Every structure is written in C-alpha cells, then in structure tokens.
Amino acid sequence: MTYAYVLIKSDQGKQNDALAKISKMKGVETAHTVTGPYDIVAYVAAEDMASLGRTVISKIQNLNMIKDTMTCIVLDLL
DSSP: OEEEEEEEEEOTTOHHHHHHHHHTSTTEEEEEEOSSSOSEEEEEEESSHHHHHHIIIIIITTSTTEEEEEEEEOOOOO
C-alpha cells in the first residue's frame, strides 16, 4: 500500500463543501479542515503510486473548488 497526506487549498468559503466531497472519496481515510497555508489535509491510501496519482489528479484536483494541492508521500510506517 501507498499512503500520502494531501494538503489542499480551496476557494474562499468552500472549505466545508470541499471537505464533504473529499471525505467521501474512495481511498480517503480521513480529511480535516486546518489552519495555515492549506485549508484541508487528507490522508489517502492507495494500492500503488499510480492509483494514488489517479485519486489526487482525477478526483481531488478535478473538483472545481480546489485551487492547489501538495502530496506528501509517507515513506515508512511505525
């Protein structure tokens, strides 16, 4: 399995709408609104890097209320 934290910037005032949609996506284990330069942090699990890429690009980034994402791949789990 491949895991990543996806840091997400949404349009102003759309954080809750984006969070509701992202939370329901297959592979998204958890998602939370946060303070700081990003609006949402999602923890995503996928079978491999290709599947992770499809989730981020085709699903999360494809939402019209998403402005930017940064994907942080988890290197090891303790």
